[in-house]
Amino acid sequence: MSQQTDQQTDERASRPSTYVGTSQRPHDWAARTDGSTLFAADLRMSALRAAVLRSPHPYAEIVSLDTSRA
């Protein structure tokens, strides 16, 4: 980091809000840089086949799932 950035960070850190206006690492940076973050292809599911059932509603509470076609 440059000196200027360090100074800015110090000034901001002394104010009440320590997050707004300062650079933050992603909260899961460690997992995402050591290979432990699981992407879809990394998941081990105990299933021979899987299908995606998408919601017909953009915003709703899931009351039940109709899996009759599966």
Add this chain to the structure above:
Amino acid sequence: MHRFKINGAQFEVEVRGAESLAAVLRDRVGLTGTKLACERGECGACTVLIDGRPTMSCIQPAALVSGEVETIEGVAEEILDLREEFADRGAFQCGFCTPGQLVRATALLREEAARAGIAANEVRHQMSGNICRCTGYQAIVAAVVDVAERRAGADA
């Protein structure tokens, strides 16, 4: 049975035909930090080290591997400084290409760390086989240059 040495441990795997090293690492050994994307040696997401040499594990037949394999899980501790620099600079967003980028950079830093740093255009050239669709590369290159410089300074 094929014997593998991976991240310092021994594994015995029944390799099927032309199965790739990436498939063995991910599906048999359970090391899913090595990613598969293009599956034809173009994108670098599957980069691992074999006897220290960066290799695209998706096009490397597992049955032909006799050297020591290192994956992101194995090198993560060695490059903690680079991982922190990646995080501080925003050198990843989705993070899918990141293990490959970091493994490739590990080889670079092992070579360059003993010297006086490395120029940005050299990092660009050396890491041109690792594709990232999120970041535009600037932060990745800057992170590697910075860490190489810091390590060279610390050794001097």
